[in-house]
Amino acid sequence: MTHSDANDQSPHAGKHISPKHSTHPLLSYLDPEHLGPWGIYLQQVDRVTPYLGHLAKWVETLKRPKRALIVDIPIELDNGTVAHFEGYRVQHNLSRGPGKGGVRFHQDVTLSEVMALSAWMSVKNAAVNVPYGGAKGGVRIDPRKYSQNELEKVARRYTSEIGLIIGPTKDIPAPDVNTNEKVMAWMMDTYSQNVGATATGVVTGKPIELGGSLGRREATGRGVFTVGVEAAKLIGLPIDGVRVAIQGFGNVGGTAGKLFAEAGAKVVAVQDHTGTVYRDGGLDVEALLAHVRETGGVSGFGKADVMADDEFWGVDCDILIPAALEGQVNKDTAPRIKAKMVIEGANGPTTPTADDILNDKGVLVLPDVIANAGGVTVSYFEWVQDFSSFFWTEDEINQRLVKIMKDAFNAVWQVAQQHKVSLRTATFIVACSRILQARELRGLYP
Ligand SMILES: NC(=O)C1=CN([C@@H]2O[C@H](COP(=O)(O)OP(=O)(O)OC[C@H]3O[C@@H](n4cnc5c(N)ncnc54)[C@H](O)[C@@H]3O)[C@@H](O)[C@H]2O)C=CC1
Numbered sequence: 481m482t483h484s485d486a487n488d489q490s491p492h493a494g495k496h497i498s499p500k501h502s503t504h505p506l507l508s509y510l511d512p513e514h515l516g517p518w519g520i521y522l523q524q525v526d527r528v529t530p531y532l533g534h535l536a537k538w539v540e541t542l543k544r545p546k547r548a549l550i551v552d553i554p555i556e557l558d559n560g561t562v563a564h565f566e567g568y569r570v571q572h573n574l575s576r577g578p579g580k581g582g583v584r585f586h587q588d589v590t591l592s593e594v595m596a597l598s599a600w601m602s603v604k605n606a607a608v609n610v611p612y613g614g615a616k617g618g619v620r621i622d623p624r625k626y627s628q629n630e631l632e633k634v635a636r637r638y639t640s641e642i643g644l645i646i647g648p649t650k651d652i653p654a655p656d657v658n659t660n661e662k663v664m665a666w667m668m669d670t671y672s673q674n675v676g677a678t679a680t681g682v683v684t685g686k687p688i689e690l691g692g693s694l695g696r697r698e699a700t701g702r703g704v705f706t707v708g709v710e711a712a713k714l715i716g717l718p719i720d721g722v723r724v725a726i727q728g729f730g731n732v733g734g735t736a737g738k739l740f741a742e743a744g745a746k747v748v749a750v751q752d753h754t755g756t757v758y759r760d761g762g763l764d765v766e767a768l769l770a771h772v773r774e775t776g777g778v779s780g781f782g783k784a785d786v787m788a789d790d791e792f793w794g795v796d797c798d799i800l801i802p803a804a805l806e807g808q809v810n811k812d813t814a815p816r817i818k819a820k821m822v823i824e825g826a827n828g829p830t831t832p833t834a835d836d837i838l839n840d841k842g843v844l845v846l847p848d849v850i851a852n853a854g855g856v857t858v859s860y861f862e863w864v865q866d867f868s869s870f871f872w873t874e875d876e877i878n879q880r881l882v883k884i885m886k887d888a889f890n891a892v893w894q895v896a897q898q899h900k901v902s903l904r905t906a907t908f909i910v911a912c913s914r915i916l917q918a919r920e921l922r923g924l925y926p
């Protein structure tokens with residue numbers, strides 16, 4: 481529950497970053513002093529540029545979102561008053577295919593954040609080689625303060641407003657923080673009404689009854705678990721009895737925790753927005769998941785000791801899974817981490833300074849852009865199934881998911897060994913090369 485260290489500078493900061501072209505606030509992303517999630521992404525691109533060979537001449541492509549839409553979402557609240565919410569959809573790169581990436585409902589969502597999240601989608605989609613560019617969306621709203629009726633109005637109006645740029649072959653949203661199958665159903669229905677035909681392929685992460693895919697709900701957590709087990713084998717860490725700490729116990733953290741516990745790991749600490757729970761001998765993960773379903777958070781879980789939120793980062797564990805928001809592993813928290821491995825379930829949880837701190841401590845970081853790619857991989861399966869109207873079994877889906885995750889992870893591992901770079905830089909090398917190769921092949925002129 482820490483704040484991102486927005487001015488977290490790395491020794492690489494500033495190199496290769498574009499000169500200031502504008503002082504307009506909406507273009508502040510061009511300013512290297514303006515950090516936050518987009519600035520962190522720019523630093524990650526700087527780290528990969530020396531490894532891009534002749535494709536480096538296209539690197540500026542990665543530093544500018546192709547398209548960013550800001551929309552106003554006015555709705556009538558249950559009490560009859562009118563409220564306005566700000567929404568975003570950013571398409572970072574479309575060189576490899578239509579945009580793909582989730583939609584977040586959160587009170588702190590900003591354009592910079594959605595730009596960074598869309599860019600990480602470009603990298604992630606290329607890293608696992610699904611035929612998509614990168615996109616992401618968000619609405620600045622605290623969903624816990626609104627009724628289902630009000631949230632439905634927000635989701636529907638947001639969909640109509642971004643309807644200009646989304647579509648089954650243009651840009652395909654999916655769930656992210658505080659959005660779920662129900663929100664995807666509203667989005668699919670609204671888009672379908674607007675175009676006059678049922679368009680199941682416009683979003684993924686839908687209910688099964690509406691063209692959703694088996695296994696999508698668990699896919700991101702399953703991917704986190706799969707690469708975690710692969711990496712643990714490579715560093716000689718047995719999963720049986722391994723101590724795991726998880727921040728964020730929603731779709732991603734909850735599923736990853738369940739799979740690790742089923743494989744014999746001890747989930748010793750879990751933190752979410754309501755608090756932190758701890759049990760040295762391992763928490764009863766099934767019971768904790770049931771408690772979260774009933775109460776909305778881990779706080780008040782009876783079969784655990786309470787831990788001060790700040791102590792979470794220093795907990796005695798082998799594997800740490802940040803699965804909440806950006807910037808949680810930063811210059812303040814990273815020095816306290818005892819884990820041997822950090823598996824990034826969340827997008828952008830680790831700042832570049834923290835990456836360096838963990839690297840110096842010998843902590844292996846499995847970066848978001850590969851570790852949490854399981855969700856979009858099964859979203860791709862869902863999209864393919866919707867187009868063919870032919871649906872696969874859950875076993876088929878999980879087997880294909882596990883194969884893609886293992887192959888992609890092992891390829892990245894080889895690149896990291898070859899260039900003696902972190903797994904994050906290795907993943908960026910693989911992914912950015914694919915994106916920029918597509919860019920080069922498409923050429924510049926209409
Ligand atoms: N849902 C998906 O398929 C994918 C999600 N992700 C990323 O995983 C992360 C989590 O997403 P979901 O599990 O889908 O969201 P979710 O909405 O299901 O769960 C979010 C979790 O984070 C916790 N959280 C929120 N603020 C917190 C804070 N300040 N401190 C501690 N915990 C906090 C919440 O309590 C909740 O447990 C996000 O970074 C998201 O972008 C990445 C890939 C795919």
Ligand SMILES: O=C(O)CCC(=O)C(=O)O
Pocket residue numbers: 580581582583604652653654655656684685827852853855856857859
């Ligand atoms: O399933 C998808 O299309 C995207 C999921 C997502 O937003 C992510 O991987 O961060």
